[in-house]
Amino acid sequence: MQFNYSNPTQIYFGQQQIAAIAKAIPPHSNVLLVYGGGSIKNNGIYDQVAQALSDHQWQEFSGVESNPTVETLDKAVEIVKKDHITYLLAVGGGSVIDGSKYIAAASCYAGDGWDILTGKHKVKKAVPLGAVLTLPATGSESNKAAVVTKKATKDKLSFLSAHVQPQFAVLDPDAMKTLPERQLINGLVDAWVHVCEQYITKPAQGMVQDGFAEALLKNLKQLGDNFSNHDDDAWRANLMWSANQALNGLIGTGVPQDWATHMIGHELTALYGVDHARSLTIIQPSLLRNQIEFKRAKLEQMGINVFGLQPTTDLAERTIAEIEGFYLSLGVATRFTEHGGDKTQVIADILAQLESHGMLVLGENQSITLQEMQLILESAIG
Template sequence: MKNFNFYAPTEMFFGKGEIKNLPNLISRYGKNVLLCYGGGSIKRNGIYDSIHKLLKDCTIIELSGIEPNPRIETVERGIKLCREHNIDVVLAAGGGSTIDCAKVVAAGVCYEGDAWNIVTNPSKIKAALPLVTILTLAATGSEMDPYAVISNMKTNEKIGTESQYILPKASILDPEYLYTVPKYQTAAGTADIMSHVIENYFSTEIDTFVQDKISEGLLEACIKYCPVALEDPENYEARANLMWASSLALNGLTGCGKNQAWSCHPIEHELSAFYDITHGVGLAIITPRWMRYILNDKTVDKFVQYGENVFHIQNTGDKFTVANEAIDKTEQFFKDCKIPMTLKELNIDETHFEKMAEDAVKFGGLQYAYVPLNKNDVINILKESL
């Protein structure tokens, strides 16, 4: 296990009715609030009205219409609003896309240059407005991590940035807010959670027993509770476990002592950059194909561990049989959740594979991944995903 510094200072308010803490949280930072949200679901489910009622003594300026893959133009619009209205604190009510956008808005206010610069070069982030979040989708873990992913559709780039300055100060997680999440988004969000865990789980570090056990438990939770939430959207137990799994999957806990680049996320980011697809769906398509592509004599033992401990496959002595069954079960789980499992279903063909593969390696550091990948490897994985 490598040396590591674990730092996850976000204050979490988890459970029914925890939005009651919002006035106190906001008052710590001021009264001028930028409320960030997406397409309007918070108006339909009552969160919007609750926020305005609870913050009746505050001045609320709104940044609405944040896209599922948030655009740099929307970030710039938010920065402008913050400066025009002397915003003290940013409040993000939504899923990962809304929170990611809010993070870069909060940092961009404190940066004098082009906002895209702090996406491509996070070292330029030196400060940020305080950020509070109200989570409405279990998926990205953005409510408890220092990451944000922003898209520049003019250049077909989707790039992640990272800074401790953009960690939320506090996050409110009420599982009841997930009741109205559509089945498609519930399934895609679960795939996203699982991918975060898998990216850290498959590592060259061999002495990370604790991290692996946490990872296996999170994966089992997703496999157990996603079907329940799909069948019974208002099942509190299912929604609560998926919501907490989302936060724990990417707050740094499962990656402690493991220093390596991820594999599936850089590839999927290119798909989203060119085709603006749902992130979790892209990950569900890519992940089993990546697994099959990297399965070999050096990686098979990890896949056996994965199969035995996550899917409880009985080891009959043939490692590759267990490994392949584990991969098959991963793909079948996504299929059972009604996630599209080929790129063709999303009307994606080979047109941009060369460019996407080149940029995935360039921006994703795939040469440092669990199994290093080059441009041709990425093209092959994309072709297998058709």
Template structure:
């Protein structure tokens, strides 16, 4: 267990915290406010942001959708450059905040922004940025990762850079009251898989990280089993759990997997599957494919998260319990968006994984294209 951990993002958590924007961003800085399809104008969030920025010089950019595309984000980059923006504020869920990270990085780069996603340009500088979270899911509001798509080529890639770590994250659970159930379910599943990617690997004696991961999983299971977005505590617990699942803490000093995400990204890019639902499609098949390597941790999860007694089939029962949890939320665990052509779907995803260099995935780098094909054979209906 050897690591360096720091998370400099200031968290402003609780009701009414959007007002704190007035002091979180220096008034001397010119602000670009970035948001999505306009729901923030219906639920009062936009008005709260406007009030908080009354003493600031700011402009706005809207239209950042789920799985943000570089084609849209580059329009905001152009505005940031032309208007000499100093600070980018993302008001939305993980997609908007991921998009803001790209905007902040690309605004200080003169080349093609896609270079950042392809790893041709290493991000060292970026505009300052912050987040007002409206949908708990990705933890993007307090980490340094971003995932961006390219519609023209149906690609979805990620980058990480300390320079795009948000300066602050405003987290008011009240903004979740008007969210559709599908989005909240997606957020819950996303946080669940984020935790699993850092937990379901192999035992390494990391008692604190394992214990914290198990606490998060139990909390998310409780929230899923008692779904009630009108309850103040329910909303607050989901928002905080999703943040803690991917702020870097439970992943410090432990092996991490992320193969479910890498394969899932391709399903989202190719078939427009919701990100969280792509993870639910891939994960059970991946766990069965990597059963031997993950058996000990699956058994630990079965006992400590689901409360199962020890048995010969404990690990398999744990995988089944994960599947059942997804099904209880109305989330499918097989791909059905491929128009029924299973062979073509598998071939297409494998070709994309190969093109993106995803030839050795997982905590042991043991998921080659052969294993990915086996996983997809089980995951595609």
């Protein structure tokens, strides 16, 4: 193992921590509060944030979508540039935080912000930002990744930059109290797949990474099995912290990572509007079966250490069945059947998008070619 690891995000975890914003943001900052559809005005989060910002100069920008579009975000970029905003505060889930990362980077670039997503422009500077997490799922509140959609072309792309990693993040489990069950389930499943993308690869003798990943998977499995207790303070807190730890960079250091499920799933979301988390549950079981010989050792390890299965010759196959069964137990589909059209055309459209984005080979072994992607999609799409 050889790696460099740093996570500079200051975490304020627990109830009543939103007040920490007052000191976390420098006092003379000109702040832009960024949020989504307005639910934070109904659950008291907005009022708490406003109180914390009472000694700051600030204004707000709302309307960031659940899959943030560059068309919406560029309107915020104009405000940042025009009004000389010096600090961004993202209040929401991963989409709002991802969108704010784009705003932070694009506001310090004279060209078309979409250049950041296509790789034409490498981020060299960004407006500093902080986050108040309301939906645990992506870990975006303490990592350097963001995913943004271009609605006009149905492109969904990502970028990485240390310059957009939040300087601080408030994780108050009370912010989850009014979330619909569907969003809670999506968050749990998203975090689960994030761990899998860094764990179900190939043995790398990363004892700490594997052990921590297995602990997170067992936590998430227990939370899913006890979903009826989701109104409990401890349930909310443990989901919020597990989702954060799933993608703050730690369990992926020094070990192979996959992310093919995400790359293919992004196209399903961009083209057909499938919830991000549910695009992952549709793709992952079929992808694991397609790649089972490459992933057999880690699947067997997961079967024993996470699901408590006994060793057998078909242990890897049984582990995939357990993963799929976990999704189904939460009422989350593992096949895409709502396309309302020709299955062959759906597959062709997704493959065309993957090819146009340069996704010609995926996976930790670079063994998922376009031909294998087609086989995975044929299995995943009903």
